[in-house]
Amino acid sequence: MGGPAFFLESLVKYQYLQNAMIAAVMVGVICGVIGCFIILRGMALMGDAISHAVLPGVALAHIFGVSFFIGAVTTGVATALGIGYVSQHSKLKDDTAIGVMFTAAFALGVVLITLRRGTGVDLWHILFGNVLAVSRADLWMIFAIGLLVLVSIFLFYKQLLLSTFDPTMARAVGMPNSLIHYLLMLLLSLVTVASLKTVGIVLVVAMLVTPGAAAYLLTERFSVMLLLSSILGVISSIAGVYFSFVYDVATGASIVLVASLLFSFSFMYSRVKS
Amino acid sequence: MDAVEIKNLSVSYKGKKVFEDVTFSISPGQLVGIIGPNGAGKSTLLKAIMGLTSVDCGEIKVLNSPVSGMRKNIAYVPQRSTLNLDFPLLVEDVVMMGRYPHISWWGFPSLFDKKMVIECLEKVGMYKYRKRQIGKLSGGQQQRVFLARALAQEAELLFLDEPFAGIDMTSESMIINLLRDLKGEGKTVFLVHHDLNKAESYFDSLILLKNRLIAWGSREEVFRIDCLREAYDGRIVSLDSLKGLMVVNG
16 A cells, blocks of 8 residues: 555546546535635534435436436525525524424435435435546536636625625615525535535535634634635545545545544644634 | 604514504704613614614605615614624725625725725724724724724715623714714714713704603703603602713613
């Protein structure tokens, strides 16, 4: 078993490894950026919920032979709407509504997939990723989603920032807060689809929250936080793919562990500094 | 023209009436205090005027139009405690938010916007703190920054929710002086305020609230012992010799 030299050699030699690396790096950037908004809006649980809620969509898309995209976005956004509806029309708090709705969606997804056992959809791969099976088409899809996410955030930076920091002022000056919320949920569903093969549904939330949380502890400026978070996401991805290849362990989990390690460094640094 | 005109306004929250049948009008160029005991519905009234609360019935007009068409002209200074002050924002970033309503949906701040931010920071004496993270300032300094944000918006109407809660005297007198300047420019400023001692000297008009409108109008019309007794459930001690009032358990 070799070290970095062996890894680089393999990277040059094997297409599947290149694809895995490119996919992981793109996912690191996308998740890192959108994760900053998730953290500052106090929506880590919501991020977890939406990523899980994508599962039934993926299953239905497979059953009806349509694109993953459409299925995932449909059930992701429908769950977000359902959570909003339940928490606004009952005395339940947000976190309870989230807990009820997303587990329902997730369970439905598991049932649908196990119903169709033997048709080539591997539940394990959807839940935990299968980065070695990233195809050219997957790369283009991740690229397109990444572009859409980054362009949306670039265009609506002001709206996203103000509605996150001071929602009351945002509404007072006429910004459509709930539209912005659901736009973010839509982007979140897309990001989950993009991350399916690299980290999988279950661990997406780590890629959303952990690099952003580490960046949050290191900076006092939002634009820097966005940049730092995506850099940390990319470092986690590269190191994660490396460890996963060299030690032959699950890639998604390996990426997430590196991110967690980076977070603990950032946490210690911020403790020492204060 | 009235700056704000409210007719028969009733608002409830989760099935409970916050206030009922509130009617008043305020002409422009005034400092208006919304006063009353805790839970009287002061903040709710402020939010209702800004069109942020669903109302049971009644009519709200801002500068003779429904509020929805006047949003650019409404600047808001929130209660500091409602914000996450650890948010990664520098003082200048916060003030720039006041310029957002003037920048197109996808546009970026222009040189003029940046100049405006500097100008407003100088007005509140916070220019030298422009690169500080907002959470690292004192309460009074934070409040001045949020006032600078409202100034940068160049709005006709300003709404401040308890701006003097927990801040130092220097900041308080600086803020009140700036608000008086704004009034001089013909702008209308609404403040939610709970300290009766200063209410009389600060405001031109007062709105006294206790789940309904107890009194509104000039200082003389509102600052009467019977009105205040009613609002504060009789927990008022009057010190006539000092020509002052004191609220007990207000």
